[in-house]
Amino acid sequence: MIYNTLGKTGLEVSRLGFGTMRLPTFGSNAEINEEEASKMLEYGIENGINIFDTAYPYHSDILGGSGNAEPFLGNFLKENSLRDEIILQTKSPSWAIEEKGDFEFFLNEQLEKLQTDYIDIYLLHSLTAPGWSHVNSLGVLDFLDDCLSSGVVKHVGFSSHMEIDYMIEILDEYPKWEVVLTQMNYLDEYYQTGVMGLNYLKANNIGSMIMEPLRGGRLVNNIPEEVKSWWEIAEVKRTPVEWALQYLWNRDDVDCVFSGMTSLEQVKENIKYASNEDIINDYDQEIIREVARQYKSTSLGNDCTRCGYCMPCPEGVDIVNCLTEYNIAQMLRDPKASAMQYFSLIPEDSRADSCVGCEKCLPFCTQMLNIPEELQKVYEFFGSEFDHF
Ligand code: SF4
Ligand code: SF4
Known part of the structure; x- marks a missing residue:
């Protein structure tokens, strides 16, 4: 495993982070296959993954509601006495905050579900511009100040699908932000915060964490023939997963890439790639640019990344x-x-x-x-x- 320093937090994090939003289930998203998921976590930790990301609604059966990922992870860490061995990241459900006391209410619920008395990295989850105005007006920065001074939270940040201007505006309002989680992959260089956002984080020594490295599986499943032919002419042969991950790990403005893994095989495969000092050279970059062009020119669909945040629909629409x-x-x-x-x-x-x-x-x-x-x-x-x- 290769490790990077996560910006000004000073934490040494595995460059592959374990995301817990797509754990194996028995069908319903809320029913985690705990036996299988535990094997994945065990293998991940034994083979060097040291940072785990979860969130209040992951594996929930209510839209935006309390999910089962946090209690599962908390239980696993407790039973195996691993809490202090890993970096635990979770997120405040910013959409559910209605009054100032809710920040603390949700944090306490999360601490209980995770069976811990501290969170290493606490993010405001999926901030939007209006969402930020709302939580800011309710005193979120005072709440974060209190969390940091009491030690219940060690580092704070936010996850965002916003445009870069909003991200910078939020960063400018609070000097204690230490990490930001943004969407990035080779199709999204100029989408949301994009490469400019990553450059900004690097320049300001803010830890840079990535979500959607495979764009919800779009870069690795049902690959169009036009794309396959570009991968085939590359000098170094890599799997589509490997191309997508190495593209990110070769950027010096990326500290950690979270992958929401669903099977033990995926964990093994990703760890193998994360341990390989593979160099994406200029020729490879050209291939990646051509592949991105092909995806964009062949796709008439929408930009859904299969993140599942919109589920479950109250009418049962899948x-x-x-x-x-x-x-x-x-x-x-x-x-x-x-x-x-x-x-x-x-x-x-x-x-x-x-x-x-x-x-x-x-x-x-x-x-x-x-x-x-x-x-x-x-x-x-x-x-x-x-x-x-
Ligand atoms: S439609 Fe749902 S699954 Fe698709 S990107 Fe939006 S929130 Fe995610
Ligand atoms: S019924 Fe349609 S609009 Fe309403 S939550 Fe479900 S998918 Fe969304």
């Missing part, structure tokens, strides 16, 4: 899989195959036409998608029966 099957259909240009998946995998009352347009999911979308509009496109594309394909 937003993630509806958007995914639509995107795959656009990318592979094989509507019949995608329609087979759409109609066989997604139950009738969870398909796009069950959306009632209530917009409850909108504030949760990390990619600012107009989900009901996108679902309408899905419905217009697939219809309500398989017959016409």
